Amino acid sequence: MNAITVRNLRKYYGATKAVDGVSFDVPQGEVVALLGPNGAGKTTTVEIIEGLREKDDGEIFYFEKKADHIDKTVKSQIGVQLQKTAFFEYLTVYETIELFAGLYNVKVQKSDIERLMNLVALQEKAKSRVRTLSGGQLQRLALAVSLVNDPKILFLDEPTTGLDPQARRHVWEIIEQLKQEGKTILLTTHYMEEAEKLADRVLIMDHGKIIASGTVQELIRSIDMESYIEFTTDKAQILQKEIPSLRVTDHEKLVLPVIDVEESIHMLLNKAKELAISIDNIVIRRPNLEDVFLNLTGRSLRD
Amino acid sequence: MRILKLSKALFLNDVREFSGFFWPFVFPLILFFILVSVFSGMTSTDGGIVFRLGIVKEENLAGFGTILEQVIEQIQPEPFQVVVFDSLEEAQKNLQLKKIELVLRIPKGLSIAMARVILFAGQPTKIELYTLANSYESQLAGKILQSILQQVDLEMAKQVISLTGGEYKEVEFVAKPIERKKTSNEFHYATYVFPAVLLMSIMSLALFNLPLGLINNREEWVNRRLYTTPTNALDYLSSMGLSLLVSMVISCALVYLMGLTLYKVNNLCLSVGFILRLLYSIAVCFSVGIVIVSFCRRFSTALVVTQIAYQILMFLGGFYFPVLNFNMPWPIKVVARILPTTYLVENLRISLGLRMYSFSEFELWLIPGIWILASVLAFSFNFKRVMGYE
Numbered sequence: 011m012n013a014i015t016v017r018n019l020r021k022y023y024g025a026t027k028a029v030d031g032v033s034f035d036v037p038q039g040e041v042v043a044l045l046g047p048n049g050a051g052k053t054t055t056v057e058i059i060e061g062l063r064e065k066d067d068g069e070i071f072y073f074e075k076k077a078d079h080i081d082k083t084v085k086s087q088i089g090v091q092l093q094k095t096a097f098f099e100y101l102t103v104y105e106t107i108e109l110f111a112g113l114y115n116v117k118v119q120k121s122d123i124e125r126l127m128n129l130v131a132l133q134e135k136a137k138s139r140v141r142t143l144s145g146g147q148l149q150r151l152a153l154a155v156s157l158v159n160d161p162k163i164l165f166l167d168e169p170t171t172g173l174d175p176q177a178r179r180h181v182w183e184i185i186e187q188l189k190q191e192g193k194t195i196l197l198t199t200h201y202m203e204e205a206e207k208l209a210d211r212v213l214i215m216d217h218g219k220i221i222a223s224g225t226v227q228e229l230i231r232s233i234d235m236e237s238y239i240e241f242t243t244d245k246a247q248i249l250q251k252e253i254p255s256l257r258v259t260d261h262e263k264l265v266l267p268v269i270d271v272e273e274s275i276h277m278l279l280n281k282a283k284e285l286a287i288s289i290d291n292i293v294i295r296r297p298n299l300e301d302v303f304l305n306l307t308g309r310s311l312r313d
Numbered sequence: 314m315r316i317l318k319l320s321k322a323l324f325l326n327d328v329r330e331f332s333g334f335f336w337p338f339v340f341p342l343i344l345f346f347i348l349v350s351v352f353s354g355m356t357s358t359d360g361g362i363v364f365r366l367g368i369v370k371e372e373n374l375a376g377f378g379t380i381l382e383q384v385i386e387q388i389q390p391e392p393f394q395v396v397v398f399d400s401l402e403e404a405q406k407n408l409q410l411k412k413i414e415l416v417l418r419i420p421k422g423l424s425i426a427m428a429r430v431i432l433f434a435g436q437p438t439k440i441e442l443y444t445l446a447n448s449y450e451s452q453l454a455g456k457i458l459q460s461i462l463q464q465v466d467l468e469m470a471k472q473v474i475s476l477t478g479g480e481y482k483e484v485e486f487v488a489k490p491i492e493r494k495k496t497s498n499e500f501h502y503a504t505y506v507f508p509a510v511l512l513m514s515i516m517s518l519a520l521f522n523l524p525l526g527l528i529n530n531r532e533e534w535v536n537r538r539l540y541t542t543p544t545n546a547l548d549y550l551s552s553m554g555l556s557l558l559v560s561m562v563i564s565c566a567l568v569y570l571m572g573l574t575l576y577k578v579n580n581l582c583l584s585v586g587f588i589l590r591l592l593y594s595i596a597v598c599f600s601v602g603i604v605i606v607s608f609c610r611r612f613s614t615a616l617v618v619t620q621i622a623y624q625i626l627m628f629l630g631g632f633y634f635p636v637l638n639f640n641m642p643w644p645i646k647v648v649a650r651i652l653p654t655t656y657l658v659e660n661l662r663i664s665l666g667l668r669m670y671s672f673s674e675f676e677l678w679l680i681p682g683i684w685i686l687a688s689v690l691a692f693s694f695n696f697k698r699v700m701g702y703e
């Protein structure tokens with residue numbers, strides 16, 4: 011059964027087509043990642059599904075029941091972490107979790123709140139005011155709060171943005187644990203590693219449209235490339251003219267998608283010699299979601 | 314339940330912040346103290362213990378009556394300053410207006426009556442003393458004069474005994490406290506400013522905390538976070554209102570406590586009429602708050618507008634001096650006549666027995682009521698935007 015079904019969702023802000031005819035399914039118990047660059051329309055999409063924004067057009071189904079209006083019944087079954095986390099600054103971590111439990115009218119014991127704080131490793135911060143928390147702690151509090159009503163479906167909007175690698179890995183562990191517990195999770199991110207690590211299924215979004223979807227394996231296989239050769243050079247432009255399939259990434263790295271690695275390396279080194287260009291830091295790697303996006307749009311995810 | 318829990322959170326979140334605690338709960342008390350200290354001195358009596366004694370002489374004292382005359386001479390200029398009145402009524406009126414502390418009535422036929430007492434041990438004579446009920450100075454003056462006259466009595470008794478060897482019946486002093494007139498122009502500054510301090514603390518919550526809280530929570534996305542739960546905009550608004558109402562009640566209770574214990578504000582402030590008017594004022598102030606939030610989109614704009622509105626509503630509303638009674642340029646008078654606070658503070662004062670203006674009862678209730686209606690209308694048109702949901 012699908013926990014969420016979306017058909018032809020549309021939302022325009024004046025001339026901006028924030029969401030432009032989006033359709034997808036989120037099967038129950040799976041983690042689905044909505045991957046896309048800034049401004050792709052990820053937040054708009056999930057917030058319409060959560061009932062925070064009005065759709066211009068389209069249909070939303072929760073557990074295959076049409077939800078024209080996201081009412082209290084739906085809201086009491088979902089857990090939400092917004093992209094921008096804000097709580098009452100002068101309440102403590104404990105009080106914040108307690109408050110939100112109250113808003114769902116669920117009876118919580120002290121032990122329930124403690125369990126949630128333990129889950130996100132905030133037990134030592136129980137009595138700290140929200141305003142004193144670091145960015146990462148705040149994100150984890152937001153995650154804990156999104157779980158107070160023991161939701162069937164969890165929406166996480168960029169849960170790890172702005173976290174250091176260690177904190178990010180910690181959040182990933184929590185999400186994996188929640189998946190083990192059988193929660194359905196719709197996650198937005200612009201980190202391909204996050205999608206690769208957590209998602210059963212990835213929806214790639216750009217300019218308000220879903221441009222590709224499938225499992226990570228399916229998406230990678232779809233671009234028909236065996237490997238990628240990455241390197242740096244001082245004369246990127248000259249080389250690009252010679253090899254049209256060469257692309258520049260955000261770190262001024264050049265990437266060459268190849269099917270036959272050995273042959274391509276020869277070709278590249280010969281060309282460089284011919285043109286008297288020096289090539290450095292050569293890396294050969296397997297394709298990833300970033301390459302899928304690049305292949306589809308000609309741009310990098312982090313543009 | 315949801316609303317109660319959210320109100321509690323909003324309340325705690327507010328009062329834990331220094332400014333959220335200081336402005337509603339501390340500042341009104343400081344202001345009350347400053348105002349009373351500075352302004353009430355201007356109407357109090359000039360230093361030294363001098364009581365103003367009004368004497369109603371219904372006859373010119375002669376014979377034995379001159380004994381009393383001599384006594385009266387001796388108690389001047391201290392501790393009594395004597396003002397002579399022709400009629401008892403006039404003297405009493407002055408007493409009620411606190412122009413004098415005490416009235417001594419020398420009835421017609423006193424001299425003869427005294428002579429009769431002294432010479433023939435007749436019926437005891439009556440001299441009436443009028444004091445002002447509830448006035449400490451008046452009671453004190455009464456006691457002092459009474460004891461002086463008792464001394465005189467003793468003197469006379471001695472004289473009577475030595476003169477006639479007969480028996481003497483004391484002159485009886487009848488002290489009659491009279492009630493202060495409710496509609497008098499007598500001016501008790503603390504009572505005058507009490508409604509203004511209450512309104513000010515209500516306004517600081519309704520004009521600052523309400524609009525700025527709503528805008529801040531919207532800009533910071535706090536309310537969207539609430540809306541992801543089964544809490545809707547109306548729940549949130551009600552909770553906000555409830556938490557501010559609690560703050561207002563606490564704030565007013567503190568001002569009451571100070572006013573009643575320290576400054577002896579008129580007890581009428583505990584009357585149902587006064588409290589009803591106070592509740593009406595709360596409703597009106599809330600409506601001014603929602604007007605501001607309906608028209609100001611950004612926090613910084615709202616802050617400026619609120620500051621200006623607050624000052625205008627206070628000063629032109631006549632919180633600290635009766636604006637309309639002064640010679641002001643007409644545009645200011647027009648503004649003052651439109652502001653709801655002009656009527657609210659006047660209405661509260663009237664129920665404390667102070668009337669500054671001559672508004673009709675109708676105006677006093679109607680004009681603030683129009684504000685409520687207009688605000689609710691303006692707010693409902695902007696409801697979605699203000700509450701930050703689509």
Ligand SMILES: Nc1ncnc2c1ncn2[C@@H]1O[C@H](COP(=O)(O)OP(=O)(O)OP(=O)(O)O)[C@@H](O)[C@H]1O
Nearest residue numbers: 023026028046047048049050051052053054055200
């Ligand atoms: N309330 C709004 N008013 C006007 N335009 C909006 C509004 N919300 C979003 N947009 C526009 O819609 C587009 C999609 O925005 P959205 O926030 O959904 O992107 P996103 O994929 O979540 O991006 P990010 O990764 O930066 O969070 C953007 O161009 C944005 O400017």
Ligand SMILES: [Mg+2]
Nearest residue numbers: 052053054093
């Ligand atoms: Mg977003």
